[in-house]
Amino acid sequence: MHAFANPAKFLSLARPLTPWLFWLGLTLILAGAACGLFLTPADYLQGDSVRIMYIHVPAAWLGMGGWSSMAIAALVQMVWRHPLAGVAGRAIAVPGALFTAICLATGSIWGRPTWGTWWEWDGRMTSMLVLLFLYFGYIALARASAEQAGGIGDNGGVSRVTAIFALVGAVNLPIINRSVVWWNSLHQGPSITMRGSTIDSAILWPLGLTMMGFSLWFGAIVLMRMRAILAQNKVEARLARRAREA
Amino acid sequence: MNHWPFIIAAYALTALGTLGVSWTSWRAMRSAEARADALRKEH
Amino acid sequence: MKSKHQRLILALAALVAIIAAGLLAASALKDEAAYFYVPNDVKTKGVEPGKAVRLGGMVEKGSLRHEADGVTIRFTVTDGKAQVAVTFKGIAPDLFREGSGVVAEGAFDTQGTFVASNLLAKHDERYMPREMEGMQYDETTHQMKGAPKP
CATH class of the missing domain: 1.20.5 (Single alpha-helices involved in coiled-coils or other helix-helix interfaces)
Structure with a gap:
């Protein structure tokens, strides 16, 4: 772990990795989407609208996975004081919020032809909307604390309060996951569980491609944003030193 | 009901969002790294 | 340390x-x-007539009747433990069908019939191609059983 504590070491790995993740991810997304749009059969009940699943499910997974990673980064930041943990947490927030929004939007579009409604306040949809607001809160908090500190500084501008917010917000994750089991909801129960999948393999298989593709692409975006924060930090540090010398 | 307009809307929205964030993230990274490099070379 | x-x-x-x-x-x-009541909740707890609630469950097979006026439908919602008679006037969603899930918004009348003002279709977590409809899903092996329709 501490091999990456040095930002220079991290950058020597992140620089070549970024384009690989990006293009590999994009290729897998396009392949999965093409297969899901044109090759797989329609669902017996939902018809063609089931094809929205190939983007809705990866978006849900990354929206929730993003916050899990931010919570882990916050823990690492507070306990081990790892200099890159805050940078990572802050870099995840924007793509995490994006995927949560995509999950909500595609779910809404999917709900209209299948359930007969754009939006209902059921447990799953409400808790997912809460996650989106949590992301907005984190982004605003991180920005405000960086501004107050007069620059990005250590931890990528993620103050202790922001890190604690990421940890506390993680409470929402098991609630989202269990919402369709605990409460009578319009959203169906989980299809893919530890015991197997209730989605027939003829419909399921492109989902693996888009899941993998969006995850790699998410990684590429996080690396880009981390590199941007580190470079910006370097600029700020240099300018500050120059001002002191002058 | 024809489902294809809904499917196309969902995919288009996803493409727009993901490409938008890729573009802004890449631009932010490029400009920040270019500034850092320029400052280092000045010294 | x-x-x-x-x-x-x-x-x-x-x-x-x-x-x-x-x-x-x-x-x-x-x-x-809870987003909706199931028929058994209605039976055990009771819902007063006129109170706006949602009722969810399965549309009982063989219970769907179309009234002579062409827009009113009657059916029974069940959760395996209790049944509730529902009437609805309007256009049901595409996925509304017997043996499938439904969430009805509305209120009970004084006779104990649920008068729905809106119907939402609720599907379950099973996804499969059309050719496989009618096949049985095995809960223990997670496989589909039965021959496909010709």
């Missing part, structure tokens, strides 16, 4: 406490946050 362990224990203890509190609150909400 010691302070790092202290911070770790403190952070984990706080995390456990927060999650426990969140789950406690969520489970306390359990009955309140």
Whole structure:
């Protein structure tokens, strides 16, 4: 772990990795989407609208996975004081919020032809909307604390309060996951569980491609944003030193 | 009901969002790294 | 080293406490946050007539009747334990069908019939191609059973 504590070491790995993740991810997304749009059969009940699943499910997974990673980064930041943990947490927030929004939007579009409604306040949809607001809160908090500190500084501008917010917000994750089991909801129960999948393999298989593709692409975006924060930090540090010398 | 307009809307929205964030993230990274490099070379 | 362990224990203890509190609150909400009543809730708890509620369950097979006026439908919603008669005037969603899930918004009349003002189709977590409709899903093996339709 501490091999990456040095930002220079991290950058020597992140620089070549970024384009690989990006293009590999994009290729897998396009392949999965093409297969899901044109090759797989329609669902017996939902018809063609089931094809929205190939983007809705990866978006849900990354929206929730993003916050899990931010919570882990916050823990690492507070306990081990790892200099890159805050940078990572802050870099995840924007793509995490994006995927949560995509999950909500595609779910809404999917709900209209299948359930007969754009939006209902059921447990799953409400808790997912809460996650989106949590992301907005984190982004605003991180920005405000960086501004107050007069620059990005250590931890990528993620103050202790922001890190604690990421940890506390993680409470929402098991609630989202269990919402369709605990409460009578319009959203169906989980299809893919530890015991197997209730989605027939003829419909399921492109989902693996888009899941993998969006995850790699998410990684590429996080690396880009981390590199941007580190470079910006370097600029700020240099300018500050120059001002002191002058 | 024809489902294809809904499917196309969902995919288009996803493409727009993901490409938008890729573009802004890449631009932010490029400009920040270019500034850092320029400052280092000045010294 | 010691302070790092202290911070770790403190952070984990706080995390456990927060999650426990969140789950406690969520489970306390359990009955309140239910999106709809199932027929058995109606039978055991009772819902007063005229109160706007949602009723969810399966449309019982063979219970769907179309009225002579062409827009009113009658059917029975069941959860396996109790049944509720429902009437609805309007256009049902595409996925509304016998043996499938439904969520009806409306209120009970004084005779105990649920008068729905809106119907939402609720599908389950099974997804399969059209050719496989009518086949049985095996809960224990997670496989489809039965021959496909010709």
